[in-house]
Amino acid sequence: MIHMSSESKNEKFLIVAFPSVGLVGSFAISYLSAQLQMKDIGELEISEISPSYVIEKGEAYGPIRIYNKDNIYAILAGIPINIQTTFELIKKSIDFAKRNNISKIIIPRGLEVDKNFKGDPVSYGLAVNKNSKSALDEINLPSVPGATVFGADASVISALKNSDATAIILYTTCRMMMPDxxxxxxxxxxxxxxxxxKIDTEKFEERLEKINRENQKIIEETRKYYENSSGRSTVTPTPGIG
Structure with a gap:
């Protein structure tokens, strides 16, 4: 069952996701867009030359899609992207938010923990500029206590740090598995x-099977990406986080 509060209708949100460790953000958005019945309203172009296209019914679709339902927008990249492309993606997402009067941007990512960790996943928030700190307080989300950030995730921070966008990076602890x-x-x-x-997650396992089938290429490309990066996440938490 899906229920939207009357309060939420007065505020617009943009969720931006691309493959990370555990495929946390990408698969979360795939499920949310299906449950909310969001419509594909176009693509986000970040360069004149796209790294890939999907052909369906004789039409070419770029890998970075834009979805919308009421006051909720989502930008989903269907391929792993490099440091420079990540920076451009976030910058273009900020511009998109401004053009559409979107007040908050959320970027869900995976935060790798030790593979032997037995606890439940934990979500943390990271506010990277002044406007984002108040937004983090509003949602009562614990902040990331400590981590070393590099690669694509560092590009996300770089793009947001000197902007006036109200954006939160949502890190959820996960293991190096595709998907977690x-x-x-x-x-x-x-x-x-x-x-x-309110999103019903009871049907997640059923939906996940379909998402897995539809995204086998993403899964394999993301796995290879992290294997070529010595198997490490682009965000390494300090000991004890998880």
Missing amino acids: DDAIIKSIKTLSDIIRV
Whole structure:
């Protein structure tokens, strides 16, 4: 069941996701867009030359899609992207938010923990500029206590740090598996709290099978990406986080 509070209708949200460790953000948005019945309203072009296209019914579709339902927008990149492309993606997403009077941007990502960790996934928020700090306080989300950030995630921070966008990076602890079901469910629940909609996650396992089939290429490309990066996440938490 999906229920949107009257309060949430007065505020617009943009969720931006691209493959990360655990495929947390990408799969969370895939599930949310299906449950909310969001419409594909176009693509976000970040360069004149696209790295890939999908052909369906004789039409070419770029890899970075834009979805919308009421006051909720989502930008989803269907391929792993490099440092420079990530920076451009976030900058273009900020511009998109401004053009559409969107007040908050949420970027869900995975935060890798030790593979032997037995606890439940935890979601943390990271506010990277002055406007974002108040937004983090509003949603009562714990802040990331400590981590080393590099690669694509560092590009996200760089793009947001000197902007006036109200944006929160939503990190959810996960293991190096593609996908990490528990972390994705936690991310979905946290996202739904932030955008103030109720999402039924009981059908997640059923939907995940379809998402897995549709995204086998993403899964393999993301796995290779992290294997080529010595198997490490682009965000390494300090010991004890998770």
